[in-house]
Amino acid sequence: MVITNLIKDIGSYFIMLKRVFSGFTKGSVLKELIFKEIDDLIIGSLGIVAFISFFVGGVIAIQTALNLENPLIPKSLIGFATRQSMILEFAPTFISIIMAGKMGSFITSSIGSMRVTEQIDALDVMGINSLNYLVFPKIVALMLFPLLIALSMFLGITGGYLAGVYGGFTSTGEFVAGLQDSFEPFHLTYAFIKTFVFAFILATVPSWQGYFMKGGALEVGKASTNSFVWTSVLIILSNYIITQLLLS
Amino acid sequence: MIRVENIHKSFEENQVLKGISTVFEKGKTSLIIGASGSGKTVLLKCLLGLFQPDEGTIYYEDKAIGIMDDEEHRELREEIGMLFQGGALFDSMTIEENVMFPLRMFTRQKKSEMLDRVNEVLARVKLENVNKRFPAEISGGMQKRVSIARAIVNKPKYLFCDEPNSGLDPRTATIIDNLIQEITHEYNMTTVVVSHDMNSVMEIGESIVLLKDGVLVWEGTNQDIFSTDNKDVTEFVYSSELFKKIREVQQKEG
Known part of the structure; x- marks a missing residue:
């Protein structure tokens, strides 16, 4: 029964996607809708993304510094660890999961x-x-999601720098040396490829939850919760698959 | 004119419509009445094309909707106005934007022309100075009027109303009923109203079909309803204490 329902749900999700990309709304109306979604979903998330990224970057730097007990390990590791954590995982994956809560619930509850x-x-x-x-305007608006992630990477590293240097754990030179150490430009490509996939999941899974919900106000709340759970699960699973494909 | 021929509709084991055939005429307010669960709303959704009948055909004028291509379906939908039970106004839009919505979607009019038309229909439903307000800021009766304005702004040929006066006080309900009838005559539309409200039946029932357990059991007008001997009609009409008393008075008066 559970498997049957799961197959039905997957089927209805793909049927929904087919219908999203057909029967287009009048261009002038669609343009307005896209701008509105950019405002609601992207601009409206700037504050929380900036706040979380800045302080998490700071915490990563402090925790790395506090765990450096061996004098043979250089202090530049603080900058290196902050960069790697922010670019590879925190900004693309964990910001997306946080956005599954913020944007996902908003999308599900508004459509529901x-x-x-x-x-x-x-x-x-x-x-x-x-x-x-x-749904289509949400997908288009969320193609700007990588800009949020780029901002998150930048502010996370900035937060790490300020916490590391002004907290007295490292110097500017050491932190910058760590940032430049073993830098792989492909890591940025990898991060942005997965960000696009997460953006698509963020736009479509909560929309599917809201669009096909049945019932009243209580069910809208339940659909929002389900939306967060399923969006997070799919982000984590696709993160694993993309990492396996691109980095291993 | 809408002609319905032998419509059947089931949901899994539950047979909701069992061979409905009738005609909804142009320029008249036709009511589909019946108790809850009798199949009224399913019939309405079949008429709107939201449900596909399992069997039978629905004709708009002489064209069966089952054989229409996508373009014909789209054209037909532009000729349909719908008044939903809860109004179904877009709550993120102002009243003006709500009423203008069909014009923006389906016409190439200039904004000033659209605004003129919006003001014209809002005045027609006796609403003024509400253009910039949001649906949540006006009363239920006003929301229904805005919904009527939105339904008629594109001058539709067909108007469908799903329990248009539910949740309204009797006086406002009568105003809405009368407005629907006036507009039907004014625009010479085919209007179909789903209701279980006897006041509506008596106010605007120029043509009435009574459904019971998915079967059409009676057809007539609001003038016929008191004189018919049909058991299903009397059961439905006189389930209300008010109408029972009216019948007693009529019987006493001979």
């Missing part, structure tokens, strides 16, 4: 509320492809 109050039926009756109208 429209379902409950018959607003989606109203679009369908008017002959508008409600999936294209509601």
Whole structure:
């Protein structure tokens, strides 16, 4: 029964994707919707992403410094560890999971509320492809998600630098040397490739949860919770697969 | 004119519509009435194309919706206005934006032309100075009027209303009922109203079909409803204490 339901859900998700990319909404309306989604999803997340990244970068630097007991290990490791942690995992993966909570819940609850109050039926009756109208602008807006992740990387490293240097754990020279040590440009490519995949998951899985929900206000809340769980699970799984494919 | 021929619809084992055939005429307000679970809303959704009937055909004028291609479906939908039970106004848009929405989606009018039309229909439903307010900021009755304005802004040929006066006080409900009827005559539309409200039946029931357990058991007008001997009609109508009393008075008066 569980497997049958899972197969049905996967099927309905892919059918939804097919409908999202067909029956396009009028261009001028779509353009406005995309700008609105960029404002809601990307601009609206700048503050929280900046805040979390800056302080987590600082904490990574401090914890690395506090664990450097062996005098043979250079202090430049603080900069190196901060860079690697931020670029490889924290910014792309963990910011995406945090965004699954923030953006994902917002997307599910807004589409779910429209379902409950018959607003989606109203679009369908008017002959508008409600999936294209509601989901496509979110996918386009979230193609700017890598900009948020780039900001997160930059602020995380900045936070690490300030905490490391002004906390007295390392010097500017050592931190910068660590940042430059064994730098692999492909790591950035890897981070941004997975960021695009996570952005697509972030736009579509919560939309699917909201669009196909049944019931009332209570179910909107449940759908938002499910949305967070499933988006996080898919981000973690795809992170593993992409890492295996690109880095191993 | 909408013609329904032998519509059947089931959900898994549950047969909801069992061979419904009727005609909804142009320029008239037709009511689909019946108790909860009788199949009214399913019939409405079949008419709207939201559900595909398992058997039978629905004709808009002389064209069966089952054989329409995507373009014809899209054109038909542009000719349909719908008033939902809860209004279904887009809560992130102002009243003006809500009413303008079908014009923006389906016409190439200039903004000033669209605004003129929006103001015209809002005035028609007797709403003024609400353009910049949001749906949550106006009363339920006003939301229904905005919903009517949105439904008619594109001058549709067909208007569907799903329990248009549910949740409204009797006076506001009567205003909404009368507005639907006036607009039907004014625009010469085919209007189909799903209701289980006897006041609506008496106010605007120019043509009535009664469903019971998915079967059409009676057709007539609001004038026929008190004179018919049909058992299903009397059971439905006189389940209300008010109408029982009316019947007693009528019987006393002979």
